[in-house]
Amino acid sequence: xxxxxxxxxxxxxxxxxxxxxxxxxxxxxxxxxxxxxxxxxxxxxxxxxxxxxxxxxxxxxxxxxxxxxxxxxxxxxxxxxxxxxxxxxxxxxxxxxxxxxxxxxxxxxxxxxx
Amino acid sequence: xxxxxxxxxxxxxxxxxxxxxxxxxxxxxxxxxxxxxxxxxxxxxxxxxxxxxxxxxxxxxxxxxxxxxxxxxxxxxxxxxxxxxxxxxxxxxxxxxxxxxxxxxxxxxxxxxxxxxxxxxxxxxxxxxxxxxxxxxxxxxxxxxxxxxxxxxxxxxxxxxxxxxxxxxxxxxxxxxxxxxxxxxxxxxxxxxxxxxxxxxxxxxxxxxxxxxxxxxxxxxxxxxxxxxxxxxxxxxxxxxxxxxxxxxxxxxxxxxxxxxxxxxxxxxxxxxxxxxxxxx
Ligand SMILES: [Zn+2]
Numbered sequence: 001x002x003x004x005x006x007x008x009x010x011x012x013x014x015x016x017x018x019x020x021x022x023x024x025x026x027x028x029x030x031x032x033x034x035x036x037x038x039x040x041x042x043x044x045x046x047x048x049x050x051x052x053x054x055x056x057x058x059x060x061x062x063x064x065x066x067x068x069x070x071x072x073x074x075x076x077x078x079x080x081x082x083x084x085x086x087x088x089x090x091x092x093x094x095x096x097x098x099x100x101x102x103x104x105x106x107x108x109x110x111x112x113x114x
Numbered sequence: 115x116x117x118x119x120x121x122x123x124x125x126x127x128x129x130x131x132x133x134x135x136x137x138x139x140x141x142x143x144x145x146x147x148x149x150x151x152x153x154x155x156x157x158x159x160x161x162x163x164x165x166x167x168x169x170x171x172x173x174x175x176x177x178x179x180x181x182x183x184x185x186x187x188x189x190x191x192x193x194x195x196x197x198x199x200x201x202x203x204x205x206x207x208x209x210x211x212x213x214x215x216x217x218x219x220x221x222x223x224x225x226x227x228x229x230x231x232x233x234x235x236x237x238x239x240x241x242x243x244x245x246x247x248x249x250x251x252x253x254x255x256x257x258x259x260x261x262x263x264x265x266x267x268x269x270x271x272x273x274x275x276x277x278x279x280x281x282x283x284x285x286x287x288x289x290x291x292x293x294x295x296x297x298x299x300x301x302x303x304x305x306x307x308x309x310x311x312x313x314x315x316x317x318x319x320x321x322x323x324x325x326x327x328x329x330x331x332x333x334x335x336x337x338x339x340x341x342x343x344x345x346x347x348x349x350x351x352x353x354x355x356x357x358x359x360x361x362x363x364x365x366x367x368x369x370x371x372x373x374x375x376x377x378x379x380x381x382x383x384x385x386x387x388x389x390x391x392x393x394x395x
Binding site for chain 2 (some may be wrong): 026028029030031033038040042068070073076078111112113114
């Protein structure tokens with residue numbers, strides 16, 4: 001029983017559309033064998049050192065991981081296990097021990113998968 | 115509107131009906147109803163139904179109707195006991211039995227006569243007034259109730275396991291037909307989101323590599339609908355996806371005419387999984 005359409009909404013707000021590629025950071029999940037999964041983080045800006053991030057992730061989530069250099073996608077962080085929401089939280093955390101002033105906006109990150 | 119109705123017709127659909135509302139909306143509805151349901155068990159019932167909509171058995175649509183009817187009945191103060199008895203086993207009968215009563219009541223409600231008359235002295239509770247408001251709103255401005263979307267039901271994905279490593283999404287073509295999207299487009303989206311691959315078998319079922327549960331596919335489908343089906347302006351699911359000029363895809367709404375561009379499906383990075391040993395050799 002919500003009155004959705006009475007919300008104020010700017011008819012032109014989304015006219016720019018999703019087609020203009022915002023530089024999204026994509027966080028994906030992939031199934032491996034059994035219950036095992038991989039989390040990949042793609043599209044991080046060049047300002048970040050993927051290696052440093054990986055190190056932080058590994059420590060934080062007690063998992064292994066690697067940085068893969070993909071010819072098309074650039075450097076991709078790959079972690080063992082499903083850490084999607086945690087990675088998201090980390091990347092948006094303004095805390096000094098996390099991203100500090102480099103923290104990303106939530107709407108710049110896209111989480112994929114189920 | 116007509117299209118929406120077509121989508122709602124469910125008898126042919128396999129048993130369960132799922133409302134693919136987007137979560138925030140459901141939340142909003144829930145809280146709203148929670149606020150409204152003090153001391154009104156019936157509203158509560160309705161709320162419960164919505165929360166577990168993915169899991170409710172048998173006749174999703176009928177169910178909803180029944181509950182609506184019941185709410186109207188509650189206004190009729192007494193006489194409800196008899197109906198409650200009937201309601202468990204024979205819903206259609208019940209609807210038939212009470213329809214005249216409800217009709218009468220609805221007339222009174224719409225015209226502002228009877229208990230609704232401003233001169234009447236009987237107490238009108240908040241839930242009562244609220245339900246009158248929504249009944250009137252629904253009859254006179256159906257497009258404002260957000261009903262079009264709530265009625266947008268597609269059957270839940272039927273997922274089976276094949277062996278240990280594959281899942282079969284059996285009713286994909288049915289679901290695609292309801293959304294008016296091509297199987298290929300939906301498949302591409304599924305594969306991109308799930309980071310996997312698969313194939314279509316002889317019975318037009320989709321074979322997906324990896325273990326997936328119904329709930330998981332449902333989540334992905336929900337996201338698909340948000341991104342590629344519903345109209346952003348009026349929330350109608352009655353839209354067409356067409357290739358526009360300069361290779362962009364556009365979703366055109368059939369009820370309000372708005373048009374928006376949508377992103378092409380991109381697979382993104384895919385890690386090599388499990389194949390490495392073979393590659394080395
Ligand atoms: Zn529209």
